[in-house]
Amino acid sequence: xxxxxxxxxxxxxxxxxxxxxxxxxxxxxxxxxxxxxxxxxxxxxxxxxxxxxxxxxxxxxxxxxxxxxxxxxxxxxxxxxxxxxxxxxxxxxxxxxxxxxxxxxxxxxxxxxxxxxxxxxxxxxxxxxxxxxxxxxxxxxxxxxxxxxxxxxxxxxxxxxxxxxxxxxxxxxxxxxxxxxxxxxxxxxxxxxxxxxxxxxxxxxxxxxxxxxxxxxxxxxxxxxxxxxxxxxxxxxxxxxxxxxxxxxxxxxxxxxxxxxxxxxxxxxxxxxxxxxxxxxxxxxxxxxxxxxxxxxxxxxxxxxxxxxxxxxxxxxxxxxxxxxxxxxxxxxxxxxxxxxxxxxxx
Amino acid sequence: xxxxxxxxxxxxxxxxxxxxxxxxxxxxxxxxxxxxxxxxxxxxxxxxxxxxxxxxxxxxxxxxxxxxxxxxxxxxxxxxxxxxxxxxxxxxxxxxxxxxxxxxxxxxxxxxxxxxxxxxxxxxxxxxxxxxxxxxxxxxxxxxxxxxxxxxxxxxxxxxxxxxxxxxxxxxxxxxxxxxxxxxxxxxxxxxxxxxxxxxxxxxxxxxxxxxxxxxxxxxxxxxxxxxxxxxxxxxxxxxxxxxxxxxxxxxxxxxxxxxxxxxxxxxxxxxxxxxxxxxxxxxxxxxxxxxxxxxxxxxxxxxxxxxxxxxxxxxxxxxxxxxxx
Numbered sequence: 001x002x003x004x005x006x007x008x009x010x011x012x013x014x015x016x017x018x019x020x021x022x023x024x025x026x027x028x029x030x031x032x033x034x035x036x037x038x039x040x041x042x043x044x045x046x047x048x049x050x051x052x053x054x055x056x057x058x059x060x061x062x063x064x065x066x067x068x069x070x071x072x073x074x075x076x077x078x079x080x081x082x083x084x085x086x087x088x089x090x091x092x093x094x095x096x097x098x099x100x101x102x103x104x105x106x107x108x109x110x111x112x113x114x115x116x117x118x119x120x121x122x123x124x125x126x127x128x129x130x131x132x133x134x135x136x137x138x139x140x141x142x143x144x145x146x147x148x149x150x151x152x153x154x155x156x157x158x159x160x161x162x163x164x165x166x167x168x169x170x171x172x173x174x175x176x177x178x179x180x181x182x183x184x185x186x187x188x189x190x191x192x193x194x195x196x197x198x199x200x201x202x203x204x205x206x207x208x209x210x211x212x213x214x215x216x217x218x219x220x221x222x223x224x225x226x227x228x229x230x231x232x233x234x235x236x237x238x239x240x241x242x243x244x245x246x247x248x249x250x251x252x253x254x255x256x257x258x259x260x261x262x263x264x265x266x267x268x269x270x271x272x273x274x275x276x277x278x279x280x281x282x283x284x285x286x287x288x289x290x291x292x293x294x295x296x297x298x299x300x301x302x303x304x305x306x307x308x309x310x311x312x313x314x315x316x317x318x319x320x321x322x323x324x325x326x327x328x329x330x331x332x333x334x335x336x337x338x339x340x341x342x343x344x345x346x347x
Numbered sequence: 348x349x350x351x352x353x354x355x356x357x358x359x360x361x362x363x364x365x366x367x368x369x370x371x372x373x374x375x376x377x378x379x380x381x382x383x384x385x386x387x388x389x390x391x392x393x394x395x396x397x398x399x400x401x402x403x404x405x406x407x408x409x410x411x412x413x414x415x416x417x418x419x420x421x422x423x424x425x426x427x428x429x430x431x432x433x434x435x436x437x438x439x440x441x442x443x444x445x446x447x448x449x450x451x452x453x454x455x456x457x458x459x460x461x462x463x464x465x466x467x468x469x470x471x472x473x474x475x476x477x478x479x480x481x482x483x484x485x486x487x488x489x490x491x492x493x494x495x496x497x498x499x500x501x502x503x504x505x506x507x508x509x510x511x512x513x514x515x516x517x518x519x520x521x522x523x524x525x526x527x528x529x530x531x532x533x534x535x536x537x538x539x540x541x542x543x544x545x546x547x548x549x550x551x552x553x554x555x556x557x558x559x560x561x562x563x564x565x566x567x568x569x570x571x572x573x574x575x576x577x578x579x580x581x582x583x584x585x586x587x588x589x590x591x592x593x594x595x596x597x598x599x600x601x602x603x604x605x606x607x608x609x610x611x612x613x614x615x616x617x618x619x620x621x622x623x624x625x626x627x628x629x630x631x632x633x634x635x636x637x638x639x640x641x642x643x644x645x646x647x648x649x650x651x652x653x654x655x656x657x658x659x660x661x662x663x664x665x666x667x668x669x670x671x672x673x
Contacts, residue, residue, distance in 0.1 A: 051533035052504075158621055188389035188560065193604035193617035200612060217534065218563075222606040241611065259538045261563025263607050265587040268567055272542055274535040277503035 004078055005039035006209050007063070007096070007177055012036045012072035014058055018282070028282045032058040034233040035072070037308075040177070045203070045210040047224030047241065049217060049256070051278045054230040056213045060181045063211065064098050065089055077176075094124065097170035101182035103162035107154040107169075113139065114150035117169045124173060131172075138168035141205070142198050160191035164198060171202065177209040185214060196223065217260050221245050226328060229253045232281050232289040235308055239330030249311045249332040252290045288335065300335050300342040308333040351521050351554045352378035352401065356414035359396055359578075363409055369625045370396045372578035372633075373414075380521065383548060383555045385569025385586070387562060387601070391622055393578040394558045398524050401556070402441055403431045419521050437467045440515035444527040446507035450499040456483075456510045457495030460517050467518040482513040487543060505536040509543070516547065523548070525557045529564055541567045562605050566590055571658070574598045577623050577633035584659030594661040596671070597634045632664065640665055640672065 016030040033055040040046045048056045061067045063074055065081060073080050076095060080086035087095075100106045107116055117135035122128065136146040142164040154162055163183060170178055180199070184192040196219070203210060214220050220227060221241060228238040229250065237250040248254045255273035262268055274293050279285065288306050291297040311332050335343040359371035371393040378384050388394040399405050400416055403423050416423040419438040426434065435441075443449045451459060457479050464475035476495075483491030486509040499507055508528060515523060525544070529537040545568060548555050557568050565572055565586070572589040574582040574597065582595040593599045600618035609615055620637040623629065632638070635645040645664055652660050653667035665671045 051535060160621070189562075189604040190389060190600060190618040191621070193606065193615045194619070196606070197614050197617055200614060215534065218605060218607050222609055222611055224611075256535060259535045261538075261561070261567050263563050263566055263590070263605070265566055265590055269538055269542070272535070272539040275539070277505045277536050278533060 003041065005075075006042040006077055007040040007211075008038070008075045009059075009063070010037050010073045010075070012059070012062055012074065013070045014055075014062055014067060015070055030281050031233045031284055032281060033062060033069075036230075036233075036235055037072075038228055038235065038238060040209060040211060042176070042209055043207065044225040045212050045223050047220035047227040048211065048213045048230060049215065049220050049227060050230035051215065051256075053232065053278055053281045055233040055281070056230050057181055058233075059230070060098065060179050060211065060213055063179055064096065065092060066098075093175075094173045095175050096177045096179065097173065097175040098179040098181060099163070099166050099170050099183045101186050103159055103166055103186065104154060106166055107162060109154050112151045112153055113144075113157070113165045113168075114146070116154075116165060117172050120169065120172045134172060135168070138171055139165075141171070141202060142168045143194075144168075158191070159187055160195055163187060163195050167195075167198065167202070171206065174206075176207075177211065179211045179213070181213045182215070183212075184219065185216060192219075199223070217257065229256065232279065232284045234289055235331075235333065236290065237330075237332040238308070239311075239332075240328050243330045247330075249330070249337060250290075250334050251294050251296055251336075253332070255293075288333070296336060296343075296345060298335075298343055304335070304341075306333045306335045306338065306341070309338065311337050349379075350377040350417075351380045351419055352376075352556070353417040354397075354401070354415065357397065357400060357416060358413040359393070359400060359405065360411040361409055362411055366626050369628050370578055371400070372629060374575075374578070374580055375414075376573060376580065376583065378522070378554050378556065380554050381548075381552050383545075383557060383568055383570045385565035385572045386556060386558045386575055387560070387565045387572055388558075388575035389560055389601075389622065391577075391625070392575040394575050395526055397575075398441070398526055398556060398558050401522075401524060402435055402439060404441075433467075436463055436515075436520065437518050438520055439522040439524060440518070440520040441524040441526065442508075442511050442515045442528045444530050446504070446511040447499060449511055450507065450514075452499055455496050455498055456502075456513075459510075460495075460514050463514055463517045478517065479513075482517055483510075485516070485547065486510075486513045488513075504532055505539060508532065508536075508540050512540075512543070512547070516551065519551060521554060523553050523555045525555060527559055528557075530559070530561070537564070538567070544568060562590075562602060563607075574601070577625065577629060579629075579633060579662065581634065581663070582659075582661045584656070588656060588659045594655050594659070594666045594671075595634075595663050596638045596640055600637075632662075 012033055013035055014033040016032055017026045018028045020027045050056045062069050076087050081092050114132055114135040117138055118131035121131040121134055139146040139149055144164055184195050212223050224241045227241050227244045229236050231252050237253045248257055258273045285292050287303055288301040291301040308331050311330050335341040336345040339347040355375050357371055357374040361368040374397055386394045401418055460479040460482060461472055461475040464478050465472060480491055488494050488509050529540050559565050569586050572586050573580045576597050582598045593602055603616050618637050623633050631646040631648055632650050635641040650662040650664045652662055654660050
């Protein structure tokens with residue numbers, strides 16, 4: 001992991017103002033994404049998980065510049081996006097594309113499949129005949145026979161077929177990175193599995209990098225190399241998938257994982273790991289945002305926000321060794337993991 | 348024990364001007380008091396339609412129902428609208444996926460519970476209010492006194508779902524029908540609602556039919572499972588048996604597609620193809636076109652029920668004659 005990341009964010013922030021009343025004044029601020037930094041390396045899949053309101057979809061939209069960040073930077077292949085001397089939006093979107101959850105709403109109902117796919121290349125100056133040829137090739141690549149599907153309209157397709165068209169369209173400009181925002185969440189399981197297979201196949205074939213956003217912890221575990229867990233606009237934990245799922249360090253990650261259905265009739269879940277609903281991202285709690293639902297919360301958690309930092313790996317605990325620097329970092333944001341933080345459970 | 352719900356050869360067609368949809372094609376099952384049955388199926392499998400038939404909720408104008416549906420000893424299909432209104436809420440109650448569309452936005456939660464209690468138990472509004480308070484405590488809503496005065500839009504998703512459960516249970520029904528009540532919830536809230544339903548089911552001794560597309564949710568709640576495909580129950584049995592040793596190729600494919608335990612990044616053994624168009628009545632096995640093990644005879648004969656173990660029934664010709672590869 002010494003190579004420069006393909007995509008990086010630095011302190012990305014987006015607050016949405018809620019206006020109302022007679023004078024249309026700001027009544028409240030939704031802190032959708034608040035100081036989010038992470039890196040995505042070429043060829044990997046970064047999974048982003050979290051519950052509603054955690055900011056995972058806003059993060060995706062910020063990456064694509066579908067919404068403008070209030071602060072912070074998105075850096076693609078070393079070039080800051082939308083900065084002087086950096087990467088323009090047009091170039092960014094040639095390199096990075098997105099697939100949304102709602103396969104129907106994201107297709108133009110008046111364009112047949114092949115035209116939807118060819119549209120981007122046409123806009124970017126590719127001649128019509130070669131754009132359509134590329135569309136046919138992409139239909140083939142997502143497992144739809146061009147002679148059957150090229151001229152079909154979105155309403156003539158099933159949900160799974162439409163999502164394949166969306167994936168083909170996202171690939172039409174030969175991007176290097178794909179953002180998949182709940183791309184299989186609306187599909188039935190058997191169909192979702194087919195689309196996952198298409199995604200796995202395409203990633204290998206075109207050397208793609210994925211940012212895979214989902215609320216489905218099973219699917220994220222299956223597709224991701226690294227996972228980022230978000231809670232109320234903050235990153236609470238990030239690390240290699242085996243580490244985060246196998247040795248979760250943040251109390252929220254642990255709770256989230258133990259709320260997953262057991263799939264075992266003999267070991268059903270007996271107690272809910274978390275009470276209440278995820279709080280509203282309007283006026284989030286001070287300090288650590290998870291403290292209102294955390295079983296270990298203490299005074300320090302309300303006073304100070306815990307930094308996202310390296311967690312002592314199993315090696316450090318056992319032998320006092322630091323993990324080898326070549327392995328990707330496992331970071332979590334919790335006072336319990338910071339020596340001297342003032343939390344009684346901290347080392 | 349005599350069944351509190353008994354369904355025999357239920358077939359439901361929607362006959363519309365342009366086309367007919369064969370939504371349910373010969374479903375039979377029994378539910379004894381206190382049993383939790385999970386109906387597992389994907390979109391269009393007929394699971395919700397079956398559930399609605401038990402409540403007499405399908406539009407009479409274009410629905411054609413054949414077969415027998417008995418709930419709490421009464422023939423649902425023979426009941427008049429007035430009689431149905433007495434049965435609903437009193438003997439059988441239903442909760443839905445989206446509480447926001449089920450609850451009335453212009454009345455407080457308290458008023459909505461009181462309405463149901465007064466309607467069915469013919470008690471004074473004062474007594475009904477006391478019962479409402481009790482119910483809110485039962486469904487574990489914090490500070491129930493204050494919450495009774497709130498409107499649905501003022502509550503979180505999980506709280507609204509609890510409120511809907513409170514209304515459904517207000518008259519202590521013998522049967523609770525649950526149509527994907529946790530699907531719209533976050534995973535941390537979903538498990539809270541499932542545990543609540545499990546606890547209430549035990550305390551009140553209700554029978555529950557829980558419809559879901561999510562295998563994990565079904566395993567958490569159901570004593571027995573019925574896997575539905577294209578309007579038929581392809582496999583039924585105790586939850587443990589169906590999950591541990593699924594016999595129908597569709598059930599096997601469905602379990603594989605949950606991706607739990609799959610090797611990361613490896614191609615999944617997904618079920619190919621799409622569910623059938625239900626415009627025509629199925630001749631053979633509806634799953635045959637997508638089945639890896641299908642033979643010519645599968646497309647010709649509709650598979651009959653085959654008992655593979657006590658209470659474990661599968662509808663697959665090849666599972667029945669033991670010719671399915673393990």
